[in-house]
Amino acid sequence: MVTIRIWVYDGIMASGVAGPIDVFNAANLLSAQEATRGPTPSPIFAWRVESPDGQSVRAASGQSVPVDGKIDPRKRADAILLAAPFFSNMDEFVGRREQLNALSSALRRQHKAGAVLAAYCTGNYLLAEAGLLDGRVATTHWAKAADFAQRYPHVELRAREVLTGGDGILSGGSVTSYLNLAVRLVEMFAGEKLAAKTAKSLLIDMNRTSQASFATLLDEHGHADPLVARAQQRMEATLQQGFRLSELAAWLAVSERTLNRRFKQAVGLAPLAYLQNLRIEVAKQLLESRPISVDRVSQRVGYGDISTFRQLFKRKTSLSPSEYQMRFGRASVVDDTERE
Incomplete structure (x- = not known):
């Protein structure tokens, strides 16, 4: 069974937790439907939602997100999916040094142990803070591209892309790319056929490859000249x-x-x-x-x-x-x- 740990903390978007779980659950159900003979097979995917202290977290909307336990970097995982923080100013998030350092250490340990790391939108800041994107290709929300590039100059940022991947790290672009990211994890662990069937059943467009059509090309005049x-x-x-x-x-x-x-x-x-x-x-x-x-x-x-x-x-x-x-x-x- 493939174990996916979804790591959450205060300030995330609640949909980024529920959405991927729905994808994994759909993959399990569709896989079971294909088994027309013999006993019903065991589910392919199992998941756990985990927080730094094992307590429920408060989403950016104020919604309480329940968890299954505490983040433990020593616990086995096939994949770690990072929920994205929802902050207009990332300085506030990056300023949480104690939490950030603990998550960075846990991510490095999981990656070294062979877990696939997956992040979308501003969750890519976590991977970058851990140094895991240095020298690697990544993406993030198009509106955060300039800020991200300035903070992490050693990352090969491709902000137009919806998904990038390599070396056991998957990076998704803007917010709803968590759906594309979840389908990609299904593909990695259960094959292209089940991934395509899952995406089709949930109407997830896996052919969208660029964020450019959604991007605002201009910032407001926010300067003093x-x-x-x-x-x-x-x-x-x-x-x-x-x-x-x-x-x-x-x-x-x-x-x-x-x-x-x-x-x-x-x-x-x-x-x-x-x-x-x-x-x-x-x-x-x-x-x-x-x-x-x-x-x-x-x-x-x-x-x-x-x-x-x-x-x-x-x-x-x-x-x-x-x-x-x-x-x-x-x-x-x-x-x-x-x-x-």
Whole structure:
């Protein structure tokens, strides 16, 4: 029997505990249904929910999450699944040094003993704090990518990916990737056929490979540089017009070199790269909110050449504009002939 230990602590998302358990339970039931002859086989998967002190934990929602016992790094496990903390500011979570150090030590011991370690969303911070992601590929929630990369520069972060894996460590991206992660564990321990059947029965899309279509490409103006703020406001006001760095610099009465330097310092991007992200973000909002053709969206955000717009949009979001509109739009397109 495959033993999966789900490690929890205060501040997690409760769905990240119940969701994977539902996947493992479904795999057990589907496996039993396939055995048409002979006695009913034993379940493939067994799981335990464990906390640092063996007491129930309080989820971010305030919900009490019961546990089966205390985390013991010496207890055998085939896999450890880390529930993700739900914090807007990860400094608060990373500041819990006593808890973090104990979990890090336990994770290193389990990994050394051969257990598969699996984390999703901000749970990947735990693996990184334990040093287990140094030199390895990992992902995390797209909104935490910049913070994660800054904190853990030795991790090969692939924030666009939904799942990454290697060396006995599985890493999931944004919140509901715990479902994909659980199905991947079913595949690892019980085979591809049962994993596919489990995913299909629970309507889990294992073909989603990128978080990019869900990502917000721009942070708010959260910086203290008034020059760059004026530049951003000018870009927003003149979005449909062609962009020339020289004209923007002249309007701001600074040199192009100064504008480039200040922009990179404040935003982390060159002005042209920021403008591209701004245009795609506005395009996403238009495609989501109203019945509008792709050609019209392209014009509204300043791209006279629709093929250039389509290529850039797909590169930024992993979906074509019409695919994005079909998936996220709240109204249908007026003229279907303008779809790709």
